[in-house]
Amino acid sequence: MYEKPWLSYREQLDKLKNRGLAVTDEPKALEYIERIGYYRLSGYWHPFRERSELFCPIGNGTPKGKKTKPTSAVLDSFKPGASFAAAVRLYVFDKKLRLLVLDALERIEVALRVDISHMLGKYDPFAYLNPDLLFEGFSKEADSKTGLPRHVDWMKKQATQIARSREDFIKHNKNKYGHPLPIWIACEAWDFNTLSELYDGMRLEDQDAIADKYGIRNGRTLASWLRSLNYLRNVCAHHSRLWNRNVVDQPQKPPKSVVPDFDNAWTRGNEHILARPFLLLCICQKLLSSINPASSWWQRFSELLTEFPENESLGIGWGAFGVSDEWLSWECFAKSRQ
Known part of the structure; x- marks a missing residue:
């Protein structure tokens, strides 16, 4: 079941700010969200999000000493210096x-x-x-x-x-x-x-x-x-x-x-x-x-x-x-x- 709630344009912008995306011109940012859409723009700020390093086992099972390979998971928070303007x-x-x-x-x-x-x-x-x-x-x-x-x-x-x-x-x-x-x-x-x-x-x-x-x-x-x-x-x-x-x-x-x-x-x-x-x-x-x-x-x-x-x-x-x-x-x- 899809559980994410509907958010107003202001709530969408606040969500980004709370996650660390810098917004220097809020009226302009709201205008972009209203005209282009949060979801479409998200593809352009997605690379700005921080990642956590993980190590996944190579092959089946996870026995002690099993070889692993590095991978990463995308986090909700943004990297330092990430901005709404850069995504635009x-x-x-x-x-x-x-x-x-x-x-x-x-x-x-x-x-x-x-x-x-x-x-x-x-x-x-x-x-x-x-x-x-x-x-x-x-x-x-x-x-x-x-x-x-x-x-x-x-x-x-x-x-x-x-x-x-x-x-x-x-x-x-x-x-x-x-x-x-x-x-x-x-x-x-x-x-x-x-x-x-x-x-x-x-x-x-x-x-x-x-x-x-x-x-x-x-x-x-x-x-x-x-x-x-x-x-x-x-x-x-x-x-x-x-x-x-x-x-x-x-x-x-x-x-x-x-x-x-x-x-x-x-x-x-x-x-x-x-x-x-x-x-x-x-x-x-x-x-x-x-x-x-x-x-x-x-x-x-x-x-x-x-x-x-x-x-x-x-x-x-x-x-x-x-x-x-x-x-x-x-x-x-x-x-x-x-």
Whole structure:
């Protein structure tokens, strides 16, 4: 049973103060709580909370002399120097970051629509409905959970998105020509997830042809990256915290030398960095450098990084964001920062 009581905005602020969070401008702090919400802001002051060191046994049981490993538990109290203003600065940075990432993802999504519709459309305007023109593992082999090919569920999803579309050109083509719509029209109603799933279901040679446009050459690698970017898009589109997000759908390591710029990203010891968003932003830049070589996106991202409210004593550091100095110096990214 949920036992935490409802608290007024003033009570919420007093609760933070009593736990040691410094509040220098109470009217402004109340305004932020009322406008943004205590729970959403809590994700940004969470790193400021103190931790207690614990030692957990390795393996089952706790016999005398059993080896232990250090861990920690988050406490309610805040570290010395923690402030409401610092949490707000981190929130503002994160908001700017999400908007910038959405800008990159929009360009990638639009380009992907063109790539997929042009590639499949040359075979048949309705190739996206034809199992023979797609990868057999996607279009014909039964999924272990549903007993049906993944293509069946995908077709239902894309049809729903077309039916819900209020775009005039979609209505015009449905009224004039009926169903199905050719892929170069239908794809304009699909979201990023639907596009990335269709790319994942394309024949390997078609995937490779599209991946080659982006200097990746390996279609399965690009399919994995697109799944990760769809996860990134969902985080940003739902206004969720991004800066220290634990990336659940991590991008696949490309075959060695297939994407030379990323050969060092998956080296041993980088597991924590792989679970943070910076690598996904590097992937965005890799794709954007082919979509629009003159894009200033990485430059704008680099400038935003200078606003990052780094404060190691409060647990706000580059490591939580996943930034690596080595990655910032990679040739393909360094050029865009000049």
